[in-house]
Amino acid sequence: MNYTIHFSQVVEYIPYLIGGAWISLQVAFLAFCGGMVIGLFGAMAKTFGGVIIRRVVDAYVSFITNTPQLVQIYFLYFALPEAGIVLDSYEAVLLGMTLNAGGYLTEIQRAGFLSVRRSELEAAETLGMNLMQQVRYVILPHIMKVLFPSLSNLYILMTLGTSMAAIFGLEELTGRALNINAETFRSIEVFSLTAVLYFFVTVAASLTLLLVGRVFFRVKGKVF
Amino acid sequence: MWDRVAEELPRFFTYYNVVFFLKAMFTTFLLSLIGCVLGSILGGLLAVIKITKSKLLWPLRAVALVYVEFFRRIPFLVTLLLIFFFFQAFGLEVSVFTVALVSVWVIATAFIAEIVRSGLEAVPTPQWEAAEVMNFNLLQTLATVILPQAWKVILPPAFSFFVLFIKDTALASQIGVVELTYSAKVLNNKGFSAALAFGVVLLLYYILSYPLAKFGAWMEMKLEISKYRSM
Amino acid sequence: MKYLSIDQCDAYYGKLKVLDCVSLDIEKGDVLSLIGPSGSGKSTLLRVLVGLNKPAAGRILLEGEEIDYQNKRSLKKARDRFAIVFQQYNLFQNMTALKNVTIAPVKIQRRPKKEVEAEAVELLKKVGLGEKLKSYPDELSGGQQQRVAIARALALKPEILLLDEVTSALDPELINEVLDTIRLLTQETRTMIIVSHEMGFVREVSSKVAFMDAGCILEVGEPRLIMENPDTDRAREFMTKILHH
Numbered sequence: 001m002n003y004t005i006h007f008s009q010v011v012e013y014i015p016y017l018i019g020g021a022w023i024s025l026q027v028a029f030l031a032f033c034g035g036m037v038i039g040l041f042g043a044m045a046k047t048f049g050g051v052i053i054r055r056v057v058d059a060y061v062s063f064i065t066n067t068p069q070l071v072q073i074y075f076l077y078f079a080l081p082e083a084g085i086v087l088d089s090y091e092a093v094l095l096g097m098t099l100n101a102g103g104y105l106t107e108i109q110r111a112g113f114l115s116v117r118r119s120e121l122e123a124a125e126t127l128g129m130n131l132m133q134q135v136r137y138v139i140l141p142h143i144m145k146v147l148f149p150s151l152s153n154l155y156i157l158m159t160l161g162t163s164m165a166a167i168f169g170l171e172e173l174t175g176r177a178l179n180i181n182a183e184t185f186r187s188i189e190v191f192s193l194t195a196v197l198y199f200f201v202t203v204a205a206s207l208t209l210l211l212v213g214r215v216f217f218r219v220k221g222k223v224f
Numbered sequence: 225m226w227d228r229v230a231e232e233l234p235r236f237f238t239y240y241n242v243v244f245f246l247k248a249m250f251t252t253f254l255l256s257l258i259g260c261v262l263g264s265i266l267g268g269l270l271a272v273i274k275i276t277k278s279k280l281l282w283p284l285r286a287v288a289l290v291y292v293e294f295f296r297r298i299p300f301l302v303t304l305l306l307i308f309f310f311f312q313a314f315g316l317e318v319s320v321f322t323v324a325l326v327s328v329w330v331i332a333t334a335f336i337a338e339i340v341r342s343g344l345e346a347v348p349t350p351q352w353e354a355a356e357v358m359n360f361n362l363l364q365t366l367a368t369v370i371l372p373q374a375w376k377v378i379l380p381p382a383f384s385f386f387v388l389f390i391k392d393t394a395l396a397s398q399i400g401v402v403e404l405t406y407s408a409k410v411l412n413n414k415g416f417s418a419a420l421a422f423g424v425v426l427l428l429y430y431i432l433s434y435p436l437a438k439f440g441a442w443m444e445m446k447l448e449i450s451k452y453r454s455m
Numbered sequence: 456m457k458y459l460s461i462d463q464c465d466a467y468y469g470k471l472k473v474l475d476c477v478s479l480d481i482e483k484g485d486v487l488s489l490i491g492p493s494g495s496g497k498s499t500l501l502r503v504l505v506g507l508n509k510p511a512a513g514r515i516l517l518e519g520e521e522i523d524y525q526n527k528r529s530l531k532k533a534r535d536r537f538a539i540v541f542q543q544y545n546l547f548q549n550m551t552a553l554k555n556v557t558i559a560p561v562k563i564q565r566r567p568k569k570e571v572e573a574e575a576v577e578l579l580k581k582v583g584l585g586e587k588l589k590s591y592p593d594e595l596s597g598g599q600q601q602r603v604a605i606a607r608a609l610a611l612k613p614e615i616l617l618l619d620e621v622t623s624a625l626d627p628e629l630i631n632e633v634l635d636t637i638r639l640l641t642q643e644t645r646t647m648i649i650v651s652h653e654m655g656f657v658r659e660v661s662s663k664v665a666f667m668d669a670g671c672i673l674e675v676g677e678p679r680l681i682m683e684n685p686d687t688d689r690a691r692e693f694m695t696k697i698l699h700h
Contacts, residue, residue, distance in 0.1 A: 066391075067426045067430055068392070070395060074405070078412060166301070167301075198297065359559075360562070364563070
């Protein structure tokens with residue numbers, strides 16, 4: 001092997017990388033929130049809407065789940081300008097990830113809608129709850145508990161998915177790793193470190209979600 | 225945009241380009257397929273290692289655990305780059321396809337190991353115990369009793385992973401593998417409208433993924449039914 | 456020297472002590488029945504004998520030789536000499552009745568296939584399932600599955616046959632067919648340990664009865680003695696409750 005490992009040269013960049021990790025988390029978070037909104041509308045459309053709107057939502061979900069997120073973002077970044085809409089890297093990545101998340105979250109939330117049983121709603125009605133109260137005390141907690149595993153799983157995947165933003169020049173974790181690599185050429189050290197950081201980021205995210213789930217929604221689960 | 229697309233359409237779909245796309249599509253398909261098949265073999269092995277109980281084997285179990293947990297929590301792009309640079313560091317001259325294939329293999333191993341382990345654990349303990357008291361060793365138990373029962377629980381998620389990974393292979397374009405995403409970039413760089421190039425590629429991914437996904441769902445349904453009927 | 460000697464064995468299920476200083480001696484040819492309330496450790500004792508639960512203390516000796524349950528070879532040799540039939544039959548779901556019976560003798564004991572198959576057919580006929588050789592477990596009733604399980608155990612030609620509450624999971628109508636099969640076995644010279652709640656049957660076929668409660672063996676002796684005139688209070692209590700069934 002004509003390469004010797006020198007971690008010392010890379011260690012000084014750790015804070016820089018951690019900053020990148022933070023950006024990754026932010027992007028994932030924003031895209032997730034946006035995706036939840038899309039998902040909510042999509043799920044409602046599929047549950048309550050007419051035939052046409054249902055077909056449209058189906059097409060959207062089908063398209064998103066059968067094509068790569070990378071190419072979706074490529075399209076937004078390179079093809080939209082030809083129609084006059086120019087997005088910078090950050091905008092394209094965020095929009096792409098949001099639309100992508102929206103597709104998956106539509107399906108997830110639809111499953112959540114379906115899981116609420118009439119009997120629960122009727123029981124709540126007889127207890128004198130109006131619609132808002134029903135939603136708050138019966139529907140929402142139930143849905144959150146049922147969907148929690150799928151939601152946290154998707155969130156973790158999205159966090160990992162932010163790494164493709166590097167391809168568009170965004171300086172999140174992977175992007176910064178590529179920068180350091182260009183400067184120091186310590187490729188294996190940099191990317192090993194990056195991998196380890198992603199590992200810890202996802203473990204931290206899983207644990208946080210687990211905590212949130214247990215405290216707010218009484219969900220049980222495990223990380224490993 | 226649409227005018228440009230319409231104008232370029234005939235020039236885009238030349239025989240040469242179509243063949244180019246089909247080859248790229250095939251590369252995408254193969255990358256995921258071979259990677260996942262190899263991943264199943266190694267992943268299955270890791271799963272078996274994980275369920276052994278002998279004290280002597282604990283180092284192997286530890287390695288298996290770390291491997292599986294690690295590679296399931298890292299982006300494919302990072303794994304790809306890591307493996308790319310590993311090959312480089314060792315001075316091994318391999319094609320970028322090989323690098324990408326090894327990357328798919330490494331990740332598939334981790335994910336499928338979990339799927340297989342789950343499947344093995346789905347077989348009720350009494351089946352294991354009955355074999356154990358009749359002096360079956362682990363390999364015999366797995367081969368004659370457990371796997372014939374577990375494969376129905378293993379196959380659907382494993383197949384589903386394969387279909388899913390077809391989308392992840394898009395990242396292999398970044399190291400120069402001539403798969404579907406790369407082919408879009410090539411044509412865009414040649415001067416064709418990005419909307420056309422990427423649009424067509426999106427369509428091609430859809431054509432590849434949708435039928436496979438449907439097949440996977442059908443297979444899952446059939447296996448679910450056959451659980452309640454004699455084999 | 457006793458044939459099978461269990462000497463002051465303890466066993467735990469997690470933190471719960473399920474066997475407490477259990478001692479028992481069995482002669483060759485004995486049909487020993489273990490009776491007692493649920494949770495008294497009867498099944499656990501059988502599981503300990505075949506190594507599915509490890510004894511935390513005490514010794515188990517087969518023909519004077521101690522079985523070392525931590526040692527693979529010792530355990531393997533011991534398992535060669537026992538055969539156990541479980542409450543839930545535990546037939547291999549992916550094999551026919553015939554295959555279930557032949558697989559261990561062929562694959563593990565390495566006996567010739569033709570010979571084993573011929574014997575297996577005879578055994579299945581003996582337990583009344585000659586017509587069901589090619590049936591899968593999910594095509595058979597509980598009673599039929601249990602009889603296949605018994606045939607499977609017999610095919611191993613064990614020195615000691617263990618029957619763990621083999622009728623407890625069956626519908627009442629199916630119990631008798633299994634008891635009939637076991638009755639046949641007790642008439643042949645064979646060392647058996649039976650855990651059962653079927654008191655009438657126990658009284659009829661056993662050469663010895665042991666009463667267990669809370670992980671201990673409280674009484675051992677002749678069936679009629681133990682069951683009609685027990686010494687200990689617990690046994691008395693149990694017998695009155697049972698007999699008023």
